[in-house]
Amino acid sequence: MTTQPQHSAASQAPMMKIFDWYSGPYPARVRIALAEKGLLPRIEFVSVNLWKGEHKQPEFLALNYSGTLPVLQLEDGTLIAECTAITQYLDGLDGTPTLTGRTPVEQGLIHMMTKRAEIELMDAVSVYFHHATPGLGPEVELYQNAEWGLRMRDKAVRGMHYFDGILKTRPYVAGDGFSMADIAVLGGLIFAALVDLAIPAECEALQAWLARVNERPSVQAWRALVASPH
Numbered sequence: 636m637t638t639q640p641q642h643s644a645a646s647q648a649p650m651m652k653i654f655d656w657y658s659g660p661y662p663a664r665v666r667i668a669l670a671e672k673g674l675l676p677r678i679e680f681v682s683v684n685l686w687k688g689e690h691k692q693p694e695f696l697a698l699n700y701s702g703t704l705p706v707l708q709l710e711d712g713t714l715i716a717e718c719t720a721i722t723q724y725l726d727g728l729d730g731t732p733t734l735t736g737r738t739p740v741e742q743g744l745i746h747m748m749t750k751r752a753e754i755e756l757m758d759a760v761s762v763y764f765h766h767a768t769p770g771l772g773p774e775v776e777l778y779q780n781a782e783w784g785l786r787m788r789d790k791a792v793r794g795m796h797y798f799d800g801i802l803k804t805r806p807y808v809a810g811d812g813f814s815m816a817d818i819a820v821l822g823g824l825i826f827a828a829l830v831d832l833a834i835p836a837e838c839e840a841l842q843a844w845l846a847r848v849n850e851r852p853s854v855q856a857w858r859a860l861v862a863s864p865h
């Protein structure tokens with residue numbers, strides 16, 4: 636059983652806004668990081684409806700050129716997009732980074748494995764979703780390339796095997812402790828489950844890691860929210 640760390644400094648952090656869609660797998664990464672840091676009460680969530688394509692409208696593109704969720708907005712108006720960048724910012728707020736590493740070597744390894752989780756798993760699942768499935772629907776998916784999507788689906792499955800191999804050698808994705816890299820792999824698996832891309836049965840270490848990570852209060856809270864949003 637893992638307990639949530641106490642963050643007295645974090646609880647005094649100023650209010651921030653997050654533009655996201657509650658069930659999106661990338662937003663999930665930031666929501667789980669927020670829960671890990673005890674920062675959820677400091678956030679006002681602003682819904683941007685992916686299924687209606689609100690993230691591609693000029694109003695949202697002015698907040699994030701990439702037209703993707705989530706985006707963090709600080710009290711002074713500063714905008715931070717990209718899950719990794721947002722998590723890094725949030726983790727540093729209380730001066731006690733628990734998700735992004737304390738030493739240069741931890742920081743390097745966590746950053747590397749987070750990037751790998753994106754390239755080899757989560758972004759690949761995303762391309763599969765947007766290109767080889769109906770994705771967000773014809774109003775939003777203006778260009779699809781099914782062949783590319785299917786290649787990325789296969790890449791994601793290879794990625795699962797890669798992380799399975801990693802987790803045979805250590806308890807967490809970037810070493811001995813739970814980190815942003817674990818949240819990134821979890822995001823990839825959340826997305827994979829949404830598109831019915833199962834973890835191969837032989838990936839036992841990955842399955843065992845997922846069962847362990849699913850027990851974290853931060854992850855359970857996110858799953859409860861998605862199961863019963865209001």
Ligand SMILES: N[C@@H](CCC(=O)N[C@@H](CS)C(=O)NCC(=O)O)C(=O)O
Pocket residue numbers: 659660661662685690702703704705716717718719761
């Ligand atoms: N690299 C971005 C990816 C964000 C992303 O793709 N978010 C999804 C939400 S689950 C999205 O906005 N998808 C809409 C689209 O690509 O049209 C990050 O790490 O924040």
